[in-house]
Amino acid sequence: MTSSSEIIELPADSPGRRLHVMLHRFGTAKSRPKVYLQAGLHADEMPGPLILHHLKSLLEDAEIIGEILIVPLANPIGFAEWLHDKPQGRRHLASGQNFNRGFPDAPTDTPDENAALRSLLLSLSQDADHVLDLHCDHFAVPHLYTTPRHPERTDLLASCMGARLALIAEVSGGHAFDEANPGGFAATLEYRGQFDVSDALAQADALGLMTYLGAVGAIAPQGAPLHAPAPHLPLAGALEALAPQGGIVTWEAAPGDEVHKGQPIAQVTDPMTGLRLPVPAPCDGLLFRQELWRLCLRGQSLAHVAGREPARSGDLLSD
Numbered sequence: 001m002t003s004s005s006e007i008i009e010l011p012a013d014s015p016g017r018r019l020h021v022m023l024h025r026f027g028t029a030k031s032r033p034k035v036y037l038q039a040g041l042h043a044d045e046m047p048g049p050l051i052l053h054h055l056k057s058l059l060e061d062a063e064i065i066g067e068i069l070i071v072p073l074a075n076p077i078g079f080a081e082w083l084h085d086k087p088q089g090r091r092h093l094a095s096g097q098n099f100n101r102g103f104p105d106a107p108t109d110t111p112d113e114n115a116a117l118r119s120l121l122l123s124l125s126q127d128a129d130h131v132l133d134l135h136c137d138h139f140a141v142p143h144l145y146t147t148p149r150h151p152e153r154t155d156l157l158a159s160c161m162g163a164r165l166a167l168i169a170e171v172s173g174g175h176a177f178d179e180a181n182p183g184g185f186a187a188t189l190e191y192r193g194q195f196d197v198s199d200a201l202a203q204a205d206a207l208g209l210m211t212y213l214g215a216v217g218a219i220a221p222q223g224a225p226l227h228a229p230a231p232h233l234p235l236a237g238a239l240e241a242l243a244p245q246g247g248i249v250t251w252e253a254a255p256g257d258e259v260h261k262g263q264p265i266a267q268v269t270d271p272m273t274g275l276r277l278p279v280p281a282p283c284d285g286l287l288f289r290q291e292l293w294r295l296c297l298r299g300q301s302l303a304h305v306a307g308r309e310p311a312r313s314g315d316l317l318s319d
């Protein structure tokens, strides 16, 4: 088995600033299948980088058949972005651009460090047979996003990672990283919420990815997936529950709950007037994610429920 690690330096926007990406390669170059895994493109989401840390250890003792590339922390720009003692990492502070939107870049005369990073990541992933981009949500059950083009791989991936649902769209409208890799199977994997970071979870999730890598022939077979396949639901059917007023959010339902349209899933309390208003579920379906903050503004999106029927069009991803 061959493995190597390299540090890839990126051009930085200011003198003295140093940016680099660590790339781990397993197997022989040009062997197939090629699998590309990255995490931390949203640099405030740490379940994925920890999963890839554990996966790397597992791969060091595995029989590699194809070629596997791992970028455990894909966004050094976002990882270094803190504002008033709070980590940012979802949007480029200088431009406001969501780090996982707008792929691929249109060429410009003055490429900046973020453009250089994006083009590096795409150059590593472009010819891969499998592109897995690891993310997480605020509070959520495991789920994934992909296109309808490879339903059998979607089933396999969901059953390896224990996803509760697969959200399907031919075009999400956000130009996320996975969609800029149309040559093979590409998916965005959501490993629960931002606080679901532990070695026990990451080790189990890394073993799930080993099962996937074995099943697609990138490594020697690892046995059967531990979970049942997840339902494929239209991304256009995932609807937002909106705050009826500004105030304090208290939840009456949790990610993973099946809810009915109109059912109160939370209360919003205005601490000044004392008025409490319910937050109705927008449709029947699985409440799969909730917002992080316990305060809200009127009209703000608080949660998503995955319904069975498409009900939206246009740009389907939250920003």
Ligand SMILES: [Zn+2]
Pocket: 042, 045, 100, 135, 136
């Ligand atoms: Zn993300």
